[in-house]
Amino acid sequence: MVVTDSRMIELVNIGRSFRRADGRTVAAVSDVSLTIPEGEFVCLIGTSGCGKSTLLAMIAGLLAPSQGSIVVDGREIDGPGPERGMVFQRDSVFPWMRVVDNVEYGLRCRGVAAPERRAVALRYLDRVGLGHVERAWPRELSGGMLKRVAIATVFANGAKVLMLDEPFGALDYVTRHQLQRVLLDLWDDGRAGTTRRTVLFVTHDVDEALLLADRILVVGAGRIVDDIRVEAPRPRDTDTLLRSDAVAIKHRLLGHLGLERPLAQGRAAGAAA
Incomplete structure (x- = not known):
């Protein structure tokens, strides 16, 4: 169809x-x-x-x-x-990855080159107000900050x-x-x-x-x-x-x-x- x-x-x-x-x-x-x-x-x-x-x-x-x-x-x-991108009720970040690596994960799965996916991830982290914690671990963030990571991730992946x-x-x-x-x-x-x-x-x-x-x-x-x-x-x-x-x-x-x-x-x- x-x-x-x-x-x-x-x-x-x-x-x-x-x-x-x-x-x-x-x-x-x-x-x-x-x-x-x-x-x-x-x-x-x-x-x-x-x-x-x-x-x-x-x-x-x-x-x-x-x-x-x-x-x-x-x-x-x-x-x-x-x-299609999804943000769930519960936190869906990977705890073993730093914040910036979480945001660029979907791009890495799609084969986007490292410099480009890092630039995209940093841009969206800045947009959600988390540019200063790009190297942090998820366990170091509050619940609200983790939701910001999830939102940055789904937008960075480029889903329509x-x-x-x-x-x-x-x-x-x-x-x-x-x-x-x-x-x-x-x-x-x-x-x-x-x-x-x-x-x-x-x-x-x-x-x-x-x-x-x-x-x-x-x-x-x-x-x-x-x-x-x-x-x-x-x-x-x-x-x-x-x-x-x-x-x-x-x-x-x-x-x-x-x-x-x-x-x-x-x-x-x-x-x-």
Whole structure:
């Protein structure tokens, strides 16, 4: 299957089932069809166990779909590939390699010459604010710094599609916001041309999705249950979350997550108190 237009990712009737220990089959993802254009920043949000990480793993090629097809950059995938980069929830750096060697590892695997890959690695370490620790060992870095290494690595490798599975979930508030800005600054490098990366970002955080995304996909029971365009202009900050359109989207998302009560019910509860 070949895609000839600007679609970077196309899912056609994707499903993924697992067999449980008791022999029963459970559908983690069911009949998902989806198109994502080149350069779009997409957040996937939903409750735990709804299928978002499974969906991401199939696009990454780490899981094979039980049914359907996945096309990335015009080719149907059958496993991991250099056009797709992944940042996991847990730290994915090699502890036996220094920071700069971690960042250039993917380039070395692709046969890029040593001087070029070192220059690329140092450039991205500078971009994420870690140029001063290039020779450090991962054990010497904080959790936030390790995430910066992971982000530098995935951008340095030159993948057209970047997938991040709740990368900032375990970080403190300040570090999380700093890394959101680092990620957006690197992604925004392509704003003047066609080189902006396509990003799929899994999160549980509604505010994070509103600050990052062009588009928010709500996943529920293994299906896409809502597809929301975020029109707020960039760059965004915490004031963006106060815009009427952002507030409306937030309520919509909270409703999907089961965290929003009808207004009348909330008032009645307050009056009773």
